[in-house]
Amino acid sequence: MQIQFTINGKSQSVDVDGKTPLLWVVRDVLNLKGTKFGCGKAACGACTLHVDGEAVRSCSYPIKFAEGKKITTIEGLGEGDNLHSVQQAWKEEIVPQCGYCQPGFMMATAALLEKIPNPTDEDIDNNIVNICRCATYYRMRKAIHRAAEINGAT
Numbered sequence: 001m002q003i004q005f006t007i008n009g010k011s012q013s014v015d016v017d018g019k020t021p022l023l024w025v026v027r028d029v030l031n032l033k034g035t036k037f038g039c040g041k042a043a044c045g046a047c048t049l050h051v052d053g054e055a056v057r058s059c060s061y062p063i064k065f066a067e068g069k070k071i072t073t074i075e076g077l078g079e080g081d082n083l084h085s086v087q088q089a090w091k092e093e094i095v096p097q098c099g100y101c102q103p104g105f106m107m108a109t110a111a112l113l114e115k116i117p118n119p120t121d122e123d124i125d126n127n128i129v130n131i132c133r134c135a136t137y138y139r140m141r142k143a144i145h146r147a148a149e150i151n152g153a154t
Contacts, residue, residue: 005066007032008076018064022056023047025063026073034074034103038131045130048104049073055111074103077110086110089147090140097134105130109144118153119144 001018004011007030014029026032026049035058038046042057049058050072051065078084083091086109096102105128112119112127119127124144132140 001064003063003067005069005071007071008073014063016063018062020063021059022049022051022061022063022066022071023058025066026058026071032073032075036100036103038101038104043131044101044104045108046101046104048107048130050107050111053111053114055108072107074107077106084110085147085150086113086143088150089143093139093143093146095136095139095143097132097136101130101132101134105132105140109140109147112144113147113151113153117151118148 002013002015003018004013006012012030014025016025016029023035023037026035035049036046037059038044040059042060045057047057047059048055050056051061052069078087086106090096090102090106108128108130116123121141124141
C-alpha cells in the first residue's frame, strides 16, 4: 500500500502493508532511530511521536492512518542547534539516566505544553503517563516546568 505523509517537514511516500505500525516505518524504513520500541502495546510511551500535533503511541498506530498527516519525531522537534524548549529544559535539568525512554517523554511533554502552556504538577501527572524504568520523574517534572518558563508561560 502506498502511503504519503509529511515527516519532520519533508514529504514522504512509503510502500508498506497498511497494518504496519508507524514505529517500524519510522525506524526501519525511514531510518529515524530516535523513536524507541518499548512494550509494543502502547503502554510505556517510549514510541511517542506527534501525528498532526497529537502525541501518539506509534507502536500501535497502523501506518495507513498516517495518510496525508503531519508526523514529527524527536529528530524533527528542534532544528539543528536550535533546540526545542523541551529539549533545552531536559539538557539544563540533566534529566536522562539511561535515556532510552526520554524521546517519548519529550514528545509527550511538547504536546502537553501546546495544550497547557503552564502545567501544574497535577496536569503533568494526569497527562504525562509514560514509564521510566530509571524513575527520573522528579527531574522530568522540573524540566517540564523549565520548558514552560523557556516558552514564557510563567
